[in-house]
Amino acid sequence: xxxxANPTKFLALSRALRPWLAGATVLLLGAGLALGLRVPPDYxxxxxxxxxxxxxxxxxxxxxxxxxxxxASLVGLxxxxxLADQAAKAAAxxxxxxTALGLLTGSLWGRPMWGAWWVWDGxxxxxxxxxxxxxxxxxxxxxxxxxxxxxxxxxxxxxVGAVNLPVIEFSVQWWTTLHQGESIVRAGGxxxxxxxxxxxxxxxxxxxxxxxxLWLMRIETAILERRARTVMLEGG
Amino acid sequence: MVFRDLSFAVEAGAVLSVEGPNGAGKTSLLRMLAxxxxxxxxxxxLRIDGTALEDGEERGKQVGWLxxxxxxKPQMTVRETLAFFAMLHRxxxxxxxxxxxxxxxxxxxxxxxxxxAGQKKRVALARLWLCGRPLWLxxxxxxxxxxxxxxxxxxxxxxHCAAGGIAVAATHEPLGIEARRLVLx
Amino acid sequence: MSALLLRDVRLAARAxxxxxxxxxxxxxxxxxxxxxxxxxxxxxxxxxxGVLWVAAVLAxxxxxxxxxxxxxxxxxxxxxxxxxxxxxxxxxxxxxxxWLATGLPxxxxxxxxxxxxxxxxxxxxxxxxSLLLGTPAVSALGAVGAGLTLSVRRGGLILPLIxxxxxxxxxxxxxxxxxxxxxxxxxxxLGLLGAFSFCACVLSPFATAAAVRLNLGS
Numbered sequence: 001x002x003x004x005a006n007p008t009k010f011l012a013l014s015r016a017l018r019p020w021l022a023g024a025t026v027l028l029l030g031a032g033l034a035l036g037l038r039v040p041p042d043y044x045x046x047x048x049x050x051x052x053x054x055x056x057x058x059x060x061x062x063x064x065x066x067x068x069x070x071x072a073s074l075v076g077l078x079x080x081x082x083l084a085d086q087a088a089k090a091a092a093x094x095x096x097x098x099t100a101l102g103l104l105t106g107s108l109w110g111r112p113m114w115g116a117w118w119v120w121d122g123x124x125x126x127x128x129x130x131x132x133x134x135x136x137x138x139x140x141x142x143x144x145x146x147x148x149x150x151x152x153x154x155x156x157x158x159x160v161g162a163v164n165l166p167v168i169e170f171s172v173q174w175w176t177t178l179h180q181g182e183s184i185v186r187a188g189g190x191x192x193x194x195x196x197x198x199x200x201x202x203x204x205x206x207x208x209x210x211x212x213x214l215w216l217m218r219i220e221t222a223i224l225e226r227r228a229r230t231v232m233l234e235g236g
Numbered sequence: 237m238v239f240r241d242l243s244f245a246v247e248a249g250a251v252l253s254v255e256g257p258n259g260a261g262k263t264s265l266l267r268m269l270a271x272x273x274x275x276x277x278x279x280x281x282l283r284i285d286g287t288a289l290e291d292g293e294e295r296g297k298q299v300g301w302l303x304x305x306x307x308x309k310p311q312m313t314v315r316e317t318l319a320f321f322a323m324l325h326r327x328x329x330x331x332x333x334x335x336x337x338x339x340x341x342x343x344x345x346x347x348x349x350x351x352x353a354g355q356k357k358r359v360a361l362a363r364l365w366l367c368g369r370p371l372w373l374x375x376x377x378x379x380x381x382x383x384x385x386x387x388x389x390x391x392x393x394x395x396h397c398a399a400g401g402i403a404v405a406a407t408h409e410p411l412g413i414e415a416r417r418l419v420l421x
Numbered sequence: 422m423s424a425l426l427l428r429d430v431r432l433a434a435r436a437x438x439x440x441x442x443x444x445x446x447x448x449x450x451x452x453x454x455x456x457x458x459x460x461x462x463x464x465x466x467x468x469x470x471g472v473l474w475v476a477a478v479l480a481x482x483x484x485x486x487x488x489x490x491x492x493x494x495x496x497x498x499x500x501x502x503x504x505x506x507x508x509x510x511x512x513x514x515x516x517x518x519x520w521l522a523t524g525l526p527x528x529x530x531x532x533x534x535x536x537x538x539x540x541x542x543x544x545x546x547x548x549x550x551s552l553l554l555g556t557p558a559v560s561a562l563g564a565v566g567a568g569l570t571l572s573v574r575r576g577g578l579i580l581p582l583i584x585x586x587x588x589x590x591x592x593x594x595x596x597x598x599x600x601x602x603x604x605x606x607x608x609x610x611l612g613l614l615g616a617f618s619f620c621a622c623v624l625s626p627f628a629t630a631a632a633v634r635l636n637l638g639s
Contacts, residue, residue, distance in 0.1 A: 129586045129589055130586075132582065132585065132586040133586050133587075135582060136579070136582045136583040136586065139579045139582055139583070140569060140570070140573075140579060140583060143570070143573040143575075143576070143579050144572060144573055145572075146572075149572065149635055149636065149638075152631075152635045153569045153632060153635060153636075156565075156569060156628055156631050156632050156635075157565075157569055157583060159628070160562075160565055160587065160628050161586075161587070163624070164587050164590075167590050167617060168586065168587075168589050168590055170590075171589060171590035171593040171594060171613075171617075172589070172593070174593065174594075174597070174608075174613070175593045175597070178597055178600060178608060267638075270499075270503065272499070272502070272637045272638055273638045274638070296502065296503045297503065297505060299503050301499055301500060301503050303496045303499055304496065305494070305495050305496025305499075306495070306496060307492075307495050307496040307497040307499070307500050308495070309432060309495070309497070311432060311435045312428075312431075312432070316428075320424055320425075320428050321500065321504075323424035324424050324425065324501075324504045324505065324506070325504065325505060326505065363500075
């Protein structure tokens with residue numbers, strides 16, 4: 001594992017893996033969509049239930065991205081490894097993107113179901129807060145000028161956020177019970193039928209691999225960018 | 237990287253004058269000795285009573301620091317400023333004596349905002365004396381001071397070292413006392 | 422330890438300090454709300470807990486970017502780091518001083534504003550207690566943000582972006598405590614708020630100290 005913490009070895013491994021990951025992503029997302037579009041309409045939600053296959057995996061991936069970012073931050077902070085710093089930095093915009101995708105599809109899904117583009121439902125609200133956590137992290141990275149210091153500051157923020165995230169999640173759930181007017185139909189949970197399970201599973205795996213492929217690509221770019229900068233500095 | 241292959245030792249009672257052009261890394265060297273900065277490679281070791289302190293933060297607790305900035309709050313009087321640091325260092329005794337020593341005896345009740353740069357430097361010197369740390373790290377201790385002020389610096393360093401302390405000063409001009417020189421290129 | 426606390430509170434209370442500013446901001450925001458949403462007292466009472474909590478959080482954040490920056494710029498922070506206090510203690514004390522200078526005065530003023538929002542006496546008490554319990558968490562988590570943005574030239578601009586999402590639980594439970602009284606349905610908000618605040622106050626100084634430490638290495 002630690003052998004691949006060397007940037008050169010990481011580049012070689014990442015380049016070898018990426019075509020396979022990309023291929024698997026396309027296959028999984030294709031299969032997931034094909035299956036997902038053919039599921040029978042839900043008795044309550046009708047055809048809109050199919051949006052679940054785009055929404056729920058996006059939300060999962062956004063959460064997973066934060067977890068990976070926090071894990072990379074911890075490694076960067078404890079072992080002072082630049083590759084981990086880059087990995088954390090590279091995960092943030094992707095996490096923000098998947099969070100935004102989750103919010104967007106959630107809003108589209110909510111329109112026919114709740115009759116409004118935005119409802120302060122527990123899941124959407126906590127994802128809005130997650131989006132702000134990502135944006136704060138990205139802003140901090142960009143604001144601190146010295147790169148090593150930016151990496152450490154951002155890592156501390158990611159860890160504080162990771163500790164606080166479950167509390168935020170809990171408080172938002174608590175809040176929805178406090179203000180409940182209409183009872184909200186929640187996706188997921190035990191009432192999900194088997195026909196929906198397979199496409200959901202395929203899509204979730206597809207989203208995950210999509211994230212991993214893009215993540216690896218961003219880390220590669222960051223490494224190459226650093227090298228280019230060193231070459232330019234030495235050449236100039 | 238500012239400097240490399242730097243190796244030196246200072247014994248108790250000695251003064252080291254660190255010299256070199258702007259940007260040679262004098263301030264960085266002092267911050268490294270104080271433990272703010274970790275050297276990219278190598279170690280800084282402070283030996284006190286037979287124990288060697290290598291950890292930056294432990295070493296910092298033995299350091300008397302005189303930096304570029306004087307840490308004098310405009311809203312606090314000279315006496316308040318010094319009393320605060322004396323309390324922080326658990327020794328409020330010699331407050332008036334320290335003010336006398338640096339020539340601030342009559343300015344005790346003046347808020348920091350009315351002090352000149354040289355007077356603020358004297359407040360910083362009094363604080364350095366009050367804190368009673370064995371290792372003094374001084375960044376341009378003579379800057380902004382008049383000839384009388386410069387003599388105060390020399391006297392303070394001499395008294396500190398006579399009591400077995402160490403002083404390392406980054407400076408552009410002679411300190412006015414006998415010192416070993418370390419020139420950074 | 423008390424020396425640093427006393428100094429920071431004094432600096433905040435003197436001319437140019439942040440204590441009065443925060444109070445004025447708090448009252449100002451609370452005055453604008455009825456102008457914006459209308460003056461019917463029943464409706465104002467319903468939203469009072471939430472509005473005053475949001476206003477209190479914003480007021481407390483107002484001066485937060487200077488918490489370490491002022492000491493950083495004039496060299497005091499170097500001396501504090503070299504003092505017998507650990508950086509963790511410095512972080513905890515400075516956050517406490519911030520609370521004494523902003524959170525506590527805001528809490529003391531809140532019943533007055535609550536009356537103007539038409540809150541019944543028992544709800545006033547809930548508002549007061551919730552702010553008393555919850556504003557320390559605002560100072561503690563805010564200090565983390567202040568430490569992280571210490572070397573950022575315009576740190577005050579990104580500080581709220583960093584800190585506000587972390588404070589969502591405090592606002593939710595704090596406003597919930599007022600609703601508990603208004604609705605007469607027990608919801609345990611104060612207990613949850615207390616637990617959140619306690620954990621924030623215990624854990625934050627470590628993150629704050631780590632953030633300050635990395636900024637001293639310059």
